Amino acid sequence: MRFLLASARKDLLHIVRDPAGLAVWIGVPLVLLALITSVFGREKITPKGKLLIADQDDSLVSRLFTSAFSQGELAKMIDTEKVDGAEGRRRMDRGDASALLIVPKGLGDAFLARKPFQLQLLKNPSQAILPEMVEEVLSVLTEGAFYLQQATGDELTLFQARPTDAAIAEASLRFRKLGDAVRSLMDPMLIDVRTKLPPQQPVKRTPLGAMMLPGMLMLAMLFTAQGMCAEIWREKMNGTLRRIAMAPEAVSQWLLGKVLAAVIMLVLLNSITLLGGAFALNASYARPIGTLCWSVFSGAMIYLAIAALQFYSSSDRASATFTNLLILPLALAGGSMAPLESLPASIARIGRMTPNGAAVDQMRHLIEGDADPWRLLTVAAALLALGAVGFALSMLALRRGFAAEH
Amino acid sequence: MLEIHDLRKAYGDFIAVQNLTLRASGGEVFGLLGPNGAGKTTTIHCIGGLLTPTSGHIRVNGHDVVSEGRKARASLGVAPQEIALYEELSAKENLEYWGAAQGLSSAELRQRIPEVLEHVGLLDRAKDPVKNFSGGMKRRMNFACGIVHHPKVLLLDEPTAGVDPQSRVRLLDLVRAQARAGACVLYTTHYMEEAESLCDRLAIVDHGKLIAQGTLTELRAMLGERDLVRLTGVFPSPPAPDGIEVLQHSEDSLTLSVAQAAMRLPEIFAAIARAGGEVRGATVTQPSLESLFIKLTGKELRE
Numbered sequence: 001m002r003f004l005l006a007s008a009r010k011d012l013l014h015i016v017r018d019p020a021g022l023a024v025w026i027g028v029p030l031v032l033l034a035l036i037t038s039v040f041g042r043e044k045i046t047p048k049g050k051l052l053i054a055d056q057d058d059s060l061v062s063r064l065f066t067s068a069f070s071q072g073e074l075a076k077m078i079d080t081e082k083v084d085g086a087e088g089r090r091r092m093d094r095g096d097a098s099a100l101l102i103v104p105k106g107l108g109d110a111f112l113a114r115k116p117f118q119l120q121l122l123k124n125p126s127q128a129i130l131p132e133m134v135e136e137v138l139s140v141l142t143e144g145a146f147y148l149q150q151a152t153g154d155e156l157t158l159f160q161a162r163p164t165d166a167a168i169a170e171a172s173l174r175f176r177k178l179g180d181a182v183r184s185l186m187d188p189m190l191i192d193v194r195t196k197l198p199p200q201q202p203v204k205r206t207p208l209g210a211m212m213l214p215g216m217l218m219l220a221m222l223f224t225a226q227g228m229c230a231e232i233w234r235e236k237m238n239g240t241l242r243r244i245a246m247a248p249e250a251v252s253q254w255l256l257g258k259v260l261a262a263v264i265m266l267v268l269l270n271s272i273t274l275l276g277g278a279f280a281l282n283a284s285y286a287r288p289i290g291t292l293c294w295s296v297f298s299g300a301m302i303y304l305a306i307a308a309l310q311f312y313s314s315s316d317r318a319s320a321t322f323t324n325l326l327i328l329p330l331a332l333a334g335g336s337m338a339p340l341e342s343l344p345a346s347i348a349r350i351g352r353m354t355p356n357g358a359a360v361d362q363m364r365h366l367i368e369g370d371a372d373p374w375r376l377l378t379v380a381a382a383l384l385a386l387g388a389v390g391f392a393l394s395m396l397a398l399r400r401g402f403a404a405e406h
Numbered sequence: 407m408l409e410i411h412d413l414r415k416a417y418g419d420f421i422a423v424q425n426l427t428l429r430a431s432g433g434e435v436f437g438l439l440g441p442n443g444a445g446k447t448t449t450i451h452c453i454g455g456l457l458t459p460t461s462g463h464i465r466v467n468g469h470d471v472v473s474e475g476r477k478a479r480a481s482l483g484v485a486p487q488e489i490a491l492y493e494e495l496s497a498k499e500n501l502e503y504w505g506a507a508q509g510l511s512s513a514e515l516r517q518r519i520p521e522v523l524e525h526v527g528l529l530d531r532a533k534d535p536v537k538n539f540s541g542g543m544k545r546r547m548n549f550a551c552g553i554v555h556h557p558k559v560l561l562l563d564e565p566t567a568g569v570d571p572q573s574r575v576r577l578l579d580l581v582r583a584q585a586r587a588g589a590c591v592l593y594t595t596h597y598m599e600e601a602e603s604l605c606d607r608l609a610i611v612d613h614g615k616l617i618a619q620g621t622l623t624e625l626r627a628m629l630g631e632r633d634l635v636r637l638t639g640v641f642p643s644p645p646a647p648d649g650i651e652v653l654q655h656s657e658d659s660l661t662l663s664v665a666q667a668a669m670r671l672p673e674i675f676a677a678i679a680r681a682g683g684e685v686r687g688a689t690v691t692q693p694s695l696e697s698l699f700i701k702l703t704g705k706e707l708r709e
């Protein structure tokens with residue numbers, strides 16, 4: 001046991017003492033993270049959304065109403081664009097905007113006649129925050145409008161001639177302020193906002209970038225495992241492994257020390273990656289500790305499998321080539337380059353059967369909080385078996401004189 | 407303390423060591439002398455339990471290296487042929503690691519490490535990473551990691567390979583100190599002078615075969631009082647005047663074993679000229695291990 005700890009310490013010191021190497025270890029997940037962020041966006045940090053407005057009424061009231069979105073603080077977060085109804089729906093279907101506000105014909109008349117009226121808001125289901133914001137603003141506006149309607153509706157009719165832009169702006173600002181002041185008193189409301197979600201699309205709250213996170217984490221772990229496994233051949237070539245094999249303490253502890261060092265590195269690197277994912281990709285974790293533990297466990301088992309490959313390669317070059325050749329297709333099929341959902345069904349099916357793909361799949365479920373305990377246990381047992389076989393094969397190679405071979 | 411009985415190690419069809427039998431005891435330096443590829447390292451690996459002998463038995467401190475491997479290895483210290491150290495780790499950290507590999511406790515190591523570093527003259531470099539050491543310092547470090555646990559049997563595989571003469575003298579002193587302290591040292595080398603100055607007893611090996619064994623005096627006696635004459639030039643046929651033994655002959659070189667060679671050189675030159683040859687260079691060497699090796703194998707130790 002003491003030798004096991006000494007071995008792990010030695011491996012960790014070796015990594016820490018080589019700053020360039022350490023930078024690569026930490027850099028791989030960060031670079032992958034940055035890559036995904038730049039491709040899939042970082043919704044949370046620059047939440048500039050697009051609000052499409054289809055103003056079919058085109059009256060003074062509707063213009064006053066909709067211009068509230070292009071003023072003050074709101075204008076920094078939301079771009080508004082006038083569209084006609086059909087185009088607005090098309091663009092929402094493509095996911096081009098955060099929300100579409102439809103103001104049907106007759107708002108102005110209804111408002112002035114103090115009759116109930118409905119607006120329609122279509123929200124983009126793949127965005128979390130901006131559509132909510134638009135909805136919130138709308139509710140404040142409608143409350144303000146209601147008050148105004150009650151208090152000054154008669155005077156408003158005077159505005160039916162063409163007002164100046166400045167007058168519109170000023171009036172809409174008043175709308176908002178009034179609304180804020182009296183919103184708690186509002187009940188019932190005459191203008192009602194009906195929020196609509198496209199019915200055919202299920203609600204997916206995970207941002208796209210965050211969906212990539214488990215696969216990306218696995219890719220980083222595969223790189224880490226491969227890099228740490230290269231040490232096996234290095235130790236064989238420089239003679240330290242031979243020296244260990246001639247010492248009384250068991251060589252198995254040397255190998256387990258490497259596994260322990262890998263586990264410690266994975267705890268460190270995966271924590272960084274998961275935290276980075278939360279910040280950069282707006283990922284939220286239903287089970288943060290469970291996710292970390294699972295990632296480290298699956299990474300360690302995959303490390304043991306990759307380690308076994310090293311012991312059965314004929315040279316250090318061969319082991320590196322062999323490992324690369326294996327890792328790339330595994331990463332591809334196992335959802336590390338693109339989420340499993342987005343792969344062709346046949347490849348995704350194979351991908352879910354690869355150790356890394358199965359681990360990624362379960363990691364996704366842990367992150368989203370909908371993991372099936374039995375399925376999780378089954379995959380854990382399979383990974384454990386893989387690690388155990390890897391360890392047994394490695395020990396067999398060591399017993400058969402791996403250290404001494406030319 | 408170290409017994410090798412009829413050791414044989416084959417890699418497939420290739421026989422790296424055959425019929426090696428030797429016995430070395432505490433307090434002595436036993437030399438294993440032979441050229442590259444003679445099977446010295448293979449022998450060390452068999453003793454260390456790294457390789458399983460094809461046949462034969464090895465006992466270290468009374469324990470068979472195959473059936474009681476762990477016990478045998480517990481009495482063993484090894485300084486491998488290559489510098490088997492972690493270069494990024496400091497001298498102290500290396501000793502901590504290799505001490506742990508020998509089963510030493512932290513307390514034992516705390517006390518022992520400064521001692522060992524002092525002994526090999528690296529105490530002031532304890533915290534430096536080994537990669538910053540010179541070749542000679544690395545060799546001393548390689549040695550230090552082999553003796554950190556006071557081994558009863560010490561295996562040194564060409565411990566002076568690639569070091570400057572000063573470091574070599576220092577290393578040889580360290581080896582002698584181990585034997586004086588009671589360790590049984592098996593020392594492999596292809597340097598004759600080292601073997602002559604260091605070893606109490608010697609085994610000379612070539613191509614995996616034991617070709618001679620004994621004390622230095624016994625081995626010298628095998629040569630008789632004969633000098634070694636090495637000639638270069640053109641030699642169509644080997645001349646053989648009375649009392650001269652031809653050890654080796656080729657078109658352009660000739661090696662002879664001759665008693666009182668200096669007095670007989672004119673006679674040898676004349677015989678060569680008569681046979682149609684021509685001498686361009688000549689060296690005469692006093693009896694030595696080198697001449698013994700040439701006598702026994704017909705070739706130089708260092709090629």
Ligand SMILES: Nc1ncnc2c1ncn2[C@@H]1O[C@H](COP(=O)(O)OP(=O)(O)O)[C@@H](O)[C@H]1O
Binds near residue numbers: 404405406448449
């Ligand atoms: N693992 C191996 N497989 C095949 N041949 C080997 C192996 N190890 C050593 N040899 C061969 O055995 C012979 C003896 O090698 P070695 O013991 O290293 O000699 P030395 O240490 O005396 O130079 C050499 O010819 C070497 O090539």
Ligand SMILES: [Mg+2]
Binds near residue numbers: 446563564
């Ligand atoms: Mg050798």
